[in-house]
Amino acid sequence: MNSIESIGENIRILRLKNSFSQEQLALSARVNTSYFGQIERGEKNPTIKILEQISIFWRSL
Numbered sequence: 112m113n114s115i116e117s118i119g120e121n122i123r124i125l126r127l128k129n130s131f132s133q134e135q136l137a138l139s140a141r142v143n144t145s146y147f148g149q150i151e152r153g154e155k156n157p158t159i160k161i162l163e164q165i166s167i168f169w170r171s172l
Contacts (some may be wrong), residue, residue: 112153115153115155118162119153122151129172136168140167
């Protein structure tokens with residue numbers, strides 16, 4: 112597993128532990144839902160800005 116896949120897997124694990132759907136989390140973090148799914152599957156390399164948006168959402172919980 113490479114680092115891009117690890118990032119996606121960690122996001123997925125956190126999302127499932129907190130009972131969010133991909134769509135709920137993507138919309139809450141202001142990330143395109145299709146792009147968010149690609150990040151979780153390790154197909155896309157998220158930018159620092161996208162990772163920041165996701166982390167800001169998690170901190171707001």
